[in-house]
Amino acid sequence: MEAETTTDIKWVLACYASDVPENGGACVKYEEEQIAVFNFTRRGEWFATQNLCPHKQQMVLSRGMIGSTGEECEPKVACPFHKKTFSLISGECLSGDEYQIKTYPVKLEGDKVYIGIRSTT
Amino acid sequence: MVNEKPTIVVVGNGMVGYKFCEKLVSKTDAYQVIVFGDEPRPAYDRVHLSEYFSGKTADDLLMNTLDWYSENNISLHLNDPVQEINPEAKTVHSLKGEVIKYDYLVLATGSSAFVPDIPGVEKEGVFVYRTIEDLELISAYAKNAKNGAVMGGGLLGLEAAKALIDLGLNETHVIEFAPRLMPRQIDQPGSTMLQMKLKELGLQIHLNKSTSEIAGEGKITALNFADDSSLPVDMLVISAGIRPRDELAKLAGLHVGNRGGIVVNEMMQTSDPSIFAIGECALHEGMIYGLVAPGYEMAEVVVSKITGGEREFHGFDMSTKLKLIGVDVASFGDPFINEPDCRTIALEDTSKGIYKRINITKDGKSLLGGVLIGDAEDYNMLLQTVKNNIALPPNPEDLILGTRGGESTEGGAGVMNLPEEALICSCESITKGAICCKVRDEGITTVDGIKKATKAGTGCGGCIPMVKDLVIGTMKEQGMYVKNVLCEHFDYSRQELMDLIKMNNVRSYDEALDHYGRGDGCEVCKPAVAAILSSLWNDLIVKQQPIQDSNDRYLANIQKGGTYSVVPRIPGGEITPEKLIVIGQVAQKYNLYTKITGGQRIDLFGAHVNDLPAIWEELIDAGFESGHAYGKSLRTVKSCVGSTWCRFGLQDSVSFAIEVEERYKGIRSPHKLKGGVSGCIRECAEAQAKDFGIIATEKGWNLYVCGNGGSKPQHAQLIAADVDKETCIKYLDRFLMFYIKTADPLARTATWLNKMEGGLSYLKNVVVNDSLGIGEQLEEEIQHLINSYHCEWTEVVRNPELRKQFSHFVNAPEEKDPTIEFDSMREQIKAKEW
Numbered sequence A: 001m002e003a004e005t006t007t008d009i010k011w012v013l014a015c016y017a018s019d020v021p022e023n024g025g026a027c028v029k030y031e032e033e034q035i036a037v038f039n040f041t042r043r044g045e046w047f048a049t050q051n052l053c054p055h056k057q058q059m060v061l062s063r064g065m066i067g068s069t070g071e072e073c074e075p076k077v078a079c080p081f082h083k084k085t086f087s088l089i090s091g092e093c094l095s096g097d098e099y100q101i102k103t104y105p106v107k108l109e110g111d112k113v114y115i116g117i118r119s120t121t
Numbered sequence B: 001m002v003n004e005k006p007t008i009v010v011v012g013n014g015m016v017g018y019k020f021c022e023k024l025v026s027k028t029d030a031y032q033v034i035v036f037g038d039e040p041r042p043a044y045d046r047v048h049l050s051e052y053f054s055g056k057t058a059d060d061l062l063m064n065t066l067d068w069y070s071e072n073n074i075s076l077h078l079n080d081p082v083q084e085i086n087p088e089a090k091t092v093h094s095l096k097g098e099v100i101k102y103d104y105l106v107l108a109t110g111s112s113a114f115v116p117d118i119p120g121v122e123k124e125g126v127f128v129y130r131t132i133e134d135l136e137l138i139s140a141y142a143k144n145a146k147n148g149a150v151m152g153g154g155l156l157g158l159e160a161a162k163a164l165i166d167l168g169l170n171e172t173h174v175i176e177f178a179p180r181l182m183p184r185q186i187d188q189p190g191s192t193m194l195q196m197k198l199k200e201l202g203l204q205i206h207l208n209k210s211t212s213e214i215a216g217e218g219k220i221t222a223l224n225f226a227d228d229s230s231l232p233v234d235m236l237v238i239s240a241g242i243r244p245r246d247e248l249a250k251l252a253g254l255h256v257g258n259r260g261g262i263v264v265n266e267m268m269q270t271s272d273p274s275i276f277a278i279g280e281c282a283l284h285e286g287m288i289y290g291l292v293a294p295g296y297e298m299a300e301v302v303v304s305k306i307t308g309g310e311r312e313f314h315g316f317d318m319s320t321k322l323k324l325i326g327v328d329v330a331s332f333g334d335p336f337i338n339e340p341d342c343r344t345i346a347l348e349d350t351s352k353g354i355y356k357r358i359n360i361t362k363d364g365k366s367l368l369g370g371v372l373i374g375d376a377e378d379y380n381m382l383l384q385t386v387k388n389n390i391a392l393p394p395n396p397e398d399l400i401l402g403t404r405g406g407e408s409t410e411g412g413a414g415v416m417n418l419p420e421e422a423l424i425c426s427c428e429s430i431t432k433g434a435i436c437c438k439v440r441d442e443g444i445t446t447v448d449g450i451k452k453a454t455k456a457g458t459g460c461g462g463c464i465p466m467v468k469d470l471v472i473g474t475m476k477e478q479g480m481y482v483k484n485v486l487c488e489h490f491d492y493s494r495q496e497l498m499d500l501i502k503m504n505n506v507r508s509y510d511e512a513l514d515h516y517g518r519g520d521g522c523e524v525c526k527p528a529v530a531a532i533l534s535s536l537w538n539d540l541i542v543k544q545q546p547i548q549d550s551n552d553r554y555l556a557n558i559q560k561g562g563t564y565s566v567v568p569r570i571p572g573g574e575i576t577p578e579k580l581i582v583i584g585q586v587a588q589k590y591n592l593y594t595k596i597t598g599g600q601r602i603d604l605f606g607a608h609v610n611d612l613p614a615i616w617e618e619l620i621d622a623g624f625e626s627g628h629a630y631g632k633s634l635r636t637v638k639s640c641v642g643s644t645w646c647r648f649g650l651q652d653s654v655s656f657a658i659e660v661e662e663r664y665k666g667i668r669s670p671h672k673l674k675g676g677v678s679g680c681i682r683e684c685a686e687a688q689a690k691d692f693g694i695i696a697t698e699k700g701w702n703l704y705v706c707g708n709g710g711s712k713p714q715h716a717q718l719i720a721a722d723v724d725k726e727t728c729i730k731y732l733d734r735f736l737m738f739y740i741k742t743a744d745p746l747a748r749t750a751t752w753l754n755k756m757e758g759g760l761s762y763l764k765n766v767v768v769n770d771s772l773g774i775g776e777q778l779e780e781e782i783q784h785l786i787n788s789y790h791c792e793w794t795e796v797v798r799n800p801e802l803r804k805q806f807s808h809f810v811n812a813p814e815e816k817d818p819t820i821e822f823d824s825m826r827e828q829i830k831a832k833e834w
C-alpha cells in the first residue's frame, strides 16, 4: 500500500453505479484485463479486485458473494467454485492458502464508478 | 557482503529440507542459511504429487514461494546440486562452481526411485514416479500410448497406476513380485480385499511375477516374465522401491549403511558431528523412513540441537491412511502381530469391499494395531487409542463394527477423552493440548483459524476431522458452544432463525442481519437466509440476487471454466418427441454439450452467461419450465415405466411421479431433494435411494423416506405401507414441510434423520400419527408454497430489466467472456481442464 504515494494512478471510468447490484459484484473489461467491482451497499463502500480466482484460474470472482469476517469486519469475497475467500482490501486469501489477488482503488463521481490503475514504471 | 553469522548449508530442497528451513527461521535468525537444490523449482509437496494429474499446477504444489525464501534471508540455489563435501575444510562445492564454508551441514537429499537391473530399463517409454518432471514426461508419453504397466504393487506403485488410469490409458496393469499388494503395510486378507476393489475399478493385477526383460526396439513394446509369459505394453512406470541418495555422503567418507542410507544417531548427526542427515536419506537404527511425518520430526530434532535444545529422535510411528484409487487403506500400530501373541478381531464384508482387523492384547485391555480396507473412517480414533494406550471398551469389536445409529466414534466425546499430550497432527507434531489451548485461551473457534495458529492439518490433512471435533469439544466444555450457530454473523441455528424470520415477518436479508445478526454477512449465512426466505415466502429468487449462491443468482449451475448448464424440467422423465427435437435444436444453435442425467432429464452444458435468457426463451416457448437444478429444491422424481407398459407393473408409476414432481417443483429446501416412484418391488426407479421413494404394491403404495445416493449411500426407510395415493401425498406433504422447517442448512434428509433424536420412530410418529399435532399446519404451509409456484426463468425471459443481469461485462454487455475455451471430445465440446 505504501506504493500509492509514489506511483501514479490512472482513473478509468468503469461503469455506472446502478449497473452493479447492491451488495454484489460485476465484471468490468479494461483493455485485456477483467476487473471485478463490488458495490458493498451495506458498508457504503466500493471495492475492486482481479476477476480471476487464482485457485483454478477461473474468471468468476465478480460472481462471488461478498461479506465480512472477524472482529475487524474485514470485507471479503468468496469464489463461487470452491469458496476460497479473499480480502477486498489486501487481496490476501483468508482461507489459509497462499494466494494473493490484485486489488484496485475505486472512486465515485456522481453515478460514475472509476477504478484506479497503478501505472507500472 | 559482510557476514559474521555462522553458516548452515542445506543440501536438498525437498519437503524435509524445506521444513528444516521453516522451523529454523521461526526459532532464530542467528544463522546465515544457504540451500542447494538439484531440482529446477523450490520444494513442493511430493506427497500430493499425483494431484498434478487431477488439476493442481506445479505452483499449487509449492511448499512456499520464492519470495518466502528471500523474505527470510535464505539464499536458495536451484538447479545446482552439491557435488562434493570436504569435511576437513568444512566446505561444499556445487556444480555451478560455488564453494561455501559451513559451520553446520544438513543433508536432506531424499531418495531416488530404485530401478532394478533388468535388461531394457533404458528404453524409451520406461519411467519412474518421483518428481514433477517425471510426471510431465509420463503425461506427454501417455498421449500416444494405449496400454501401460506399473512395476511394483506397493503404495507408490498403486498411486502411479491411478495416474495411468487418469491419463486415459485403455489398460493399466500392475506387476508385483510378491504374492500380494502392499506387502509392507497390510496383511493377506486385507490385500485380497484391496485387490478385489482395484479390479472392479479396472486395474489388472499380476502377482508373483518376476520381470526378466523389457522388450522392444529402442522403445518398450512388451514385458517378458521369468515364467515365460509376456504382456504387451506401450509404457512402464517403475516403482520398485526407493534408494536413499547417499552418494555425496559416501564420497565424503561418512558412514553409510550396507543397503544405503546415511547413518545417523538420535540427534541426527552423521559420523561427522557437524554434518546432519534428515528425511529419506537418513538411516536411523537400520531404518529408512519413507514418509514425511518422521522426516519433519528429524528436522525438528536438528533445529533443536542447533538452537541448544534437547529433542531426540527415537523412531517413529509408521501408521498410514490413504485413499488409493478411491479405496481407503490404513494400517496403524503393529498391523501384523498374530495370535497367540495377541487376540485378533477381523471383519470382512466382501459385498461392500470392507476388511477391518484389530489386534488387541490378550487381556483385552489395549489396542496394538490393525488394518482397515474400504472404510477407514475410524482410523484417527483407533490410532490415538494405540498411541495413548487408552483402555478398550468391554466389547472391543464395537471399535470396528462401526457406526450403528449414526453416532460416529470420531464424534466429540471420543477425542475429548484423549490425554493432553496426544499427538493429533503428526506431520507438524501438534498435540491435543496445543489445539485446545488455542480454543480456550485465544478464542479461536474455526478449523482455518487453528490451521493458521498452529499449522495443524497443513501437512497431509488427515487430522482435520479430529481438529474439528477438538474445537467443538473444547468449546462445549468451556460453555462457549451452545448450539449449532449458522456462522460468525448469526448466533442462531437455522431453525431458530427461521422461526424469528417468520414470526417477525422479515422479508429481506439485510433486515434479518440488522435485527438478529452482526457484521456484513458471508457466503454461509447469505444463501442460508435466502433459502429460508424463499421457503417461507416463495418470493422470486432473482429479486434477492446478491445473497444467492452464484448458481441461484444466474438460475443455472456454474461449471468448470465459468460457463453454465441449462436443465429444463422433464417431469417423471417423460418427454414427447417434439420436445426432444427442440432440446436438440437449442443445443445445436448455442453449441452446448448434452448429456442424460441420473435423474432422467437432459442437461445442456457450456452456455455463456449472456446466452442464458435467449436459450431459455426458446425452451419456454416450446413448453419447458425451469428444472431448478441450480437451487436447493426438488430435482426430479425418477420413475420406471410402470403398469402402462411393463408386464410386472402393479400401478401407474409414471403418472404418479409426474403428479408428485409437479406438486413440489420449485419449493426451496435446506438441500436438494430427489424422489422416485417404482411400479413394483423390482424397483427399477431406485426409489429407495432417494429422499422420498414410492413403490407400488398390490393394494396401493409404500412410502419410504430419507434415502440417499451420492457419497454416503443410505436406503430410504418405510414409514407407511399399502396406503392410497391421497394418503401418500398427505404424508409426503407433512414430511417435506417438517424437513424444510427443522433441518440445518445443507443437511440432506438422510443426515437430518440420522441426527434426529428418536430417529425413524419419532419421524413416523410426527408424520403418520401426528404426535405433535402439527399435521394440518404442515399441510397448509406446504400448500401455500405449492400455490405460489412460478417458473423463475419465465419471469426473467419476460422482464427486460432482469434479462440485463445476464451479461459478463457490465461495460460491454454484448461481449462474452473471451477467456472461455473448450476442448472437444467424442464430437462434442468439453470444459477446458483446470
Ligand SMILES: Cc1cc2nc3c(=O)[nH]c(=O)nc-3n(C[C@H](O)[C@H](O)[C@H](O)COP(=O)(O)OP(=O)(O)OC[C@H]3O[C@@H](n4cnc5c(N)ncnc54)[C@H](O)[C@@H]3O)c2cc1C
Pocket: B011, B012, B013, B014, B015, B016, B017, B018, B036, B037, B038, B039, B046, B047, B048, B049, B050, B080, B081, B082, B083, B108, B109, B110, B111, B129, B130, B131, B156, B159, B245, B248, B278, B279, B280, B281, B289, B290, B291, B292, B293, B295, B322, B460
Ligand atoms: C508419488 C509419491 C507419493 C507419496 N505419498 C506419500 C504419502 O501419502 N505420505 C507420506 O508420508 N509420504 C509420501 N511420499 C513420500 C514423501 O514424499 C517423502 O517421504 C518425502 O518427500 C521425503 O522428503 P525428503 O526431503 O527427505 O526427500 P525429497 O522430497 O526427495 O527431497 C530431496 C531433494 O534433494 C535433492 N537433492 C538430492 N541430492 C542433492 C544434491 N547433491 N544437491 C542438491 N540437491 C540434492 C533432490 O533433487 C530433492 O529435490 C510419497 C512420495 C511420492 C514420490
Ligand code: SF4
Pocket: B640, B641, B642, B643, B646, B647, B648, B649, B650, B653, B678, B679, B680, B681, B682, B683, B684, B685
Ligand atoms: S419396477 Fe416393476 S413395474 Fe417398474 S419397470 Fe421395474 S419391473 Fe416394471
Ligand code: SF4
Pocket: none
Ligand atoms: S459425482 Fe457429482 S460432483 Fe462428483 S464429478 Fe460427478 S457430477 Fe461432479
Ligand code: FES
Pocket: A053, A054, A055, A056, A057, A058, A079, A080, A081, A082, A083, A084
Ligand atoms: S476456482 Fe476459485 S476457489 Fe477454486
